[in-house]
Amino acid sequence: MSIYVMSDIHGCYNAFLSMLAKICFSDTDTLILAGDYIDRGTQSYEMLQWIERCPPNVCVLRGNHEEEFAAYVELMLLLDRREGLDTDIFSPEDMAALYHSVKYWLCHSMTPEHCFDVFDVYGTIESLLKRETTTLGDLCRWAEMMRKMPYYKKLDVGGRTCVIVHAGYSEWNEGAVEGFESREQFYLYAREESIRSGGVKNGMVIAGHTPTILKDEFAYHKGKVFRFYDGKKNCVFYNIDCGCVFRSVQPDARLACLRLEDEKVFYV
Numbered sequence: 001m002s003i004y005v006m007s008d009i010h011g012c013y014n015a016f017l018s019m020l021a022k023i024c025f026s027d028t029d030t031l032i033l034a035g036d037y038i039d040r041g042t043q044s045y046e047m048l049q050w051i052e053r054c055p056p057n058v059c060v061l062r063g064n065h066e067e068e069f070a071a072y073v074e075l076m077l078l079l080d081r082r083e084g085l086d087t088d089i090f091s092p093e094d095m096a097a098l099y100h101s102v103k104y105w106l107c108h109s110m111t112p113e114h115c116f117d118v119f120d121v122y123g124t125i126e127s128l129l130k131r132e133t134t135t136l137g138d139l140c141r142w143a144e145m146m147r148k149m150p151y152y153k154k155l156d157v158g159g160r161t162c163v164i165v166h167a168g169y170s171e172w173n174e175g176a177v178e179g180f181e182s183r184e185q186f187y188l189y190a191r192e193e194s195i196r197s198g199g200v201k202n203g204m205v206i207a208g209h210t211p212t213i214l215k216d217e218f219a220y221h222k223g224k225v226f227r228f229y230d231g232k233k234n235c236v237f238y239n240i241d242c243g244c245v246f247r248s249v250q251p252d253a254r255l256a257c258l259r260l261e262d263e264k265v266f267y268v
């Protein structure tokens with residue numbers, strides 16, 4: 001009967017399954033996933049399938065990569081309507097044609113340096129359509145699932161408020177946090193601001209988003225979980241993104257899982 005948290009799986013489905021086996025995850029446990037299931041890694045499709053069918057004791061939160069995926073699908077639908085392409089949502093061929101139309105349209109309406117920054121930046125949609133069975137209907141279903149994902153989860157663990165979020169959470173800022181357009185942007189994109197401007201009084205914030213393998217980043221901890229205690233706020237901050245998707249190029253990288261009750265960390 002434990003609560004586990006993982007983040008930033010980024011298409012590392014095999015590592016994710018290894019972790020579930022390592023923690024002996026069962027129906028009586030709870031798993032909270034803090035976003036970024038897709039992109040960069042090779043098994044985004046497997047992650048999407050798993051999340052779509054995940055059991056009720058799993059809480060799936062939103063990451064910036066889910067937000068961006070949903071926006072790419074929105075762009076495809078927009079172009080489909082605007083150009084009257086009449087894409088069949090059940091046809092993989094139509095989906096491939098629409099994908100290439102969007103790329104063509106973007107590359108002809110923007111400078112080449114920019115057209116690759118606004119659509120399918122990690123090539124995940126392209127990799128999905130290479131499976132030859134993916135349709136626009138699948139993309140729309142996944143995008144819809146992502147738009148329903150909550151930004152954060154707040155729960156009481158042993159009398160302490162714990163907030164799990166993709167990047168940052170602030171109890172103090174009513175509207176947008178300084179430097180961010182909105183609260184939602186802070187939830188999804190905060191980096192060192194997650195500690196500077198974020199937190200929960202007498203609580204704990206568990207986030208990912210900034211890999212602990214990056215030497216120039218605040219959360220650098222040689223690929224181990226980063227933990228910081230702020231005495232003024234009496235708040236513990238965790239960054240549990242240990243960069244598992246970079247394992248092939250970075251030997252320190254790994255997938256981490258935090259058990260909330262005793263703050264024990266598991267690695268694969």
Ligand SMILES: [Mn+2]
Binds near residue numbers: 063065208209210
């Ligand atoms: Mn992220």
